[in-house]
Amino acid sequence: MHDPAAFRSIHKTRYNAEPAIFVGPGRVNLIGEHTDYAEGFVMPAAINFACLAGISPRNDGKIVIYSENYGEERTFDSAALPPHGSKHWSDYPMGVVSILAGEGHKFPGFSLSLWGDVPLGSGLSSSAAIEVATALAVLSVVGASYPGPVLARLCQRAENEFVGANCGIMDQFISLNGKENHSLLLDCRSLEFKLAPIPDHVALVIANTMVKHSVAGGDYKTRRAESEAACAVIASHRPGVPFLRDATLEDLDKWGHEMAPKSLMRARHVISENLRTVACCDALLRGEMAEVGRLMAEAHTSYSKDFEGSCVEADAMVALAQDLPGLIGARLTGGGFGGCTVNLVEQAQAPAFAEALGARYAAQFNIVPEIHICHASGGAHRLE
Numbered sequence: 001m002h003d004p005a006a007f008r009s010i011h012k013t014r015y016n017a018e019p020a021i022f023v024g025p026g027r028v029n030l031i032g033e034h035t036d037y038a039e040g041f042v043m044p045a046a047i048n049f050a051c052l053a054g055i056s057p058r059n060d061g062k063i064v065i066y067s068e069n070y071g072e073e074r075t076f077d078s079a080a081l082p083p084h085g086s087k088h089w090s091d092y093p094m095g096v097v098s099i100l101a102g103e104g105h106k107f108p109g110f111s112l113s114l115w116g117d118v119p120l121g122s123g124l125s126s127s128a129a130i131e132v133a134t135a136l137a138v139l140s141v142v143g144a145s146y147p148g149p150v151l152a153r154l155c156q157r158a159e160n161e162f163v164g165a166n167c168g169i170m171d172q173f174i175s176l177n178g179k180e181n182h183s184l185l186l187d188c189r190s191l192e193f194k195l196a197p198i199p200d201h202v203a204l205v206i207a208n209t210m211v212k213h214s215v216a217g218g219d220y221k222t223r224r225a226e227s228e229a230a231c232a233v234i235a236s237h238r239p240g241v242p243f244l245r246d247a248t249l250e251d252l253d254k255w256g257h258e259m260a261p262k263s264l265m266r267a268r269h270v271i272s273e274n275l276r277t278v279a280c281c282d283a284l285l286r287g288e289m290a291e292v293g294r295l296m297a298e299a300h301t302s303y304s305k306d307f308e309g310s311c312v313e314a315d316a317m318v319a320l321a322q323d324l325p326g327l328i329g330a331r332l333t334g335g336g337f338g339g340c341t342v343n344l345v346e347q348a349q350a351p352a353f354a355e356a357l358g359a360r361y362a363a364q365f366n367i368v369p370e371i372h373i374c375h376a377s378g379g380a381h382r383l384e
């Protein structure tokens with residue numbers, strides 16, 4: 001994480017005021033991809049890359065937002081908030097302000113600084129990290145708070161309604177509710193969750209293909225629409241299936257022929273991924289790491305072949321990891337079409353694994369990938 005002392009001094013120099021500082025972590029998803037908006041299961045962990053948000057009050061009624069990443073400042077009038085985003089980085093924090101204002105909070109002026117080290121566009125939820133850190137910061141100004149699941153929904157709404165990206169609940173939820181050294185099996189319908197400890201001997205190695213990923217991009221939308229179209233076919237026979245969470249593989253055997261071929265493939269991924277995710281959590285809880293790895297491999301194949309959510313580079317990053325010593329399981333993580341792979345690796349072998357994987361990938365693509373040995377960290381909080 002960026003140095004909070006350096007961040008404090010950036011804010012202080014700029015706004016001549018001591019900031020309160022909040023942290024919103026990024027996340028890595030171990031398994032359960034494109035299942036959240038189908039009201040299914042996901043198993044993410046918060047990671048030690050985060051967005052810092054520093055906030056101090058102003059008395060001129062202005063909302064001034066500065067991004068250290070972009071080296072840019074934007075000013076808004078707290079009495080006339082913009083009704084929608086403008087395809088700018090400030091949409092993420094302003095979306096949160098706007099949704100919370102819609103909940104009845106009257107924000108006075110404030111200066112908000114943001115500085116994140118979650119690699120942008122890498123599928124590690126840099127957006128949710130900004131939203132969540134911003135939410136805690138601006139709520140502190142009005143002395144309000146929400147339970148984690150409620151705030152996660154509000155941050156999701158900021159992204160859906162203000163930014164215009166139709167994401168599910170996973171990223172905001174884990175950024176708020178992550179737990180040190182744990183992943184979390186989240187039921188995206190009830191928002192109940194079960195903590196699954198990541199054993200001490202296991203490292204999370206995150207390998208960035210350096211291919212940019214975007215939830216706001218067209219592919220995410222298309223895949224979502226295709227899987228929802230499959231669900232509509234099933235629901236026309238079985239009205240008790242409002243989401244693919246409620247569908248079974250037998251439904252696909254019966255009515256798959258009525259679906260467009262791509263829709264059938266997307267649905268097969270989502271339905272089987274839900275089963276794998278629940279099974280993976282059980283295996284992790286039993287300490288059966290070989291089974292965890294097997295399920296991750298199966299999940300990657302399904303994501304790549306049936307969901308067509310991978311890319312040449314991510315498939316290669318997963319393939320190149322297979323015979324490296326210490327690997328437990330590898331797959332593409334996050335929204336897809338680029339971004340990072342997540343590798344569960346024996347802790348003692350993680351440094352050598354990271355180096356060898358980087359060298360293999362660089363040799364194949366002539367691109368030097370960023371490879372990080374991470375750990376599961378706690379959720380969003382205020383820094384004292």
Ligand code: GAF
Nearest residue numbers: 033034167168169170334335
């Ligand atoms: C992105 C979205 F933001 C999540 O809601 C989720 O759908 C994920 O892609 C795919 O599992 O991170």
